[in-house]
Amino acid sequence: MATHLILGGARSGKSAYAEKLANESNLKVTYIATAQIYDAEFGARIQHHKDRRPANWELVEEPHYLAQTLNRLAKPDQCLIVDCLTLWLAQWICADCNPPKDSNWQAEREALLALLPTLAGTIILVSNEVGMGIVPLGEINRQFQDEQGRLNQAVASICNQVTFVAAGLPLTLKG
Numbered sequence: 001m002a003t004h005l006i007l008g009g010a011r012s013g014k015s016a017y018a019e020k021l022a023n024e025s026n027l028k029v030t031y032i033a034t035a036q037i038y039d040a041e042f043g044a045r046i047q048h049h050k051d052r053r054p055a056n057w058e059l060v061e062e063p064h065y066l067a068q069t070l071n072r073l074a075k076p077d078q079c080l081i082v083d084c085l086t087l088w089l090a091q092w093i094c095a096d097c098n099p100p101k102d103s104n105w106q107a108e109r110e111a112l113l114a115l116l117p118t119l120a121g122t123i124i125l126v127s128n129e130v131g132m133g134i135v136p137l138g139e140i141n142r143q144f145q146d147e148q149g150r151l152n153q154a155v156a157s158i159c160n161q162v163t164f165v166a167a168g169l170p171l172t173l174k175g
Contacts, residue, residue: 002122003159004175007129007152013168015049018081018124023054025122027079030058032069034088036097049083063091064100067111074119085127085155089147094140109151116158127152129164 004021008014022029031053037043050059062069066088073080082088091097092105099105116123131149136142156162161175 004124004161005155005159006126006163008165012165014126014165015083017165018126022079022081025079029079032082033061034063036063067115074121076120078121081124083126
């Protein structure tokens, strides 16, 4: 099992870097998209991501139950990209995103953290680094920043490799 967390700011090149690593793995690739489309502008962003991916990559859209999806798809000869943990978190803690009633963020977070070290194959996780700016105004914004920072730290501690991407340039933090 190889797990790789790729962190960076918005439009830093982290997704493109993850896709490059997946392509270079020479494994069958499944792209797990956690985003839901809420407006036309965001739909265009998602389409940009889709357009640059190889046609032979499988796409699985899963905005909430990430651990279950990873458990189902991980295999020794498989590379899974999760893009991204940031949107996955947002959809659990933002009431306007209609998170499922049958679970909660903490349970799903713990399920992911327990599962990651057990998975077969290559797992590439993409996440935003949101802690390099100021503490935001508004309770939900601070909650998001806090939870994202805690999630990134927990996932980084489990992963074999961690890379920070800025201006399209990867910087190895671990591994």
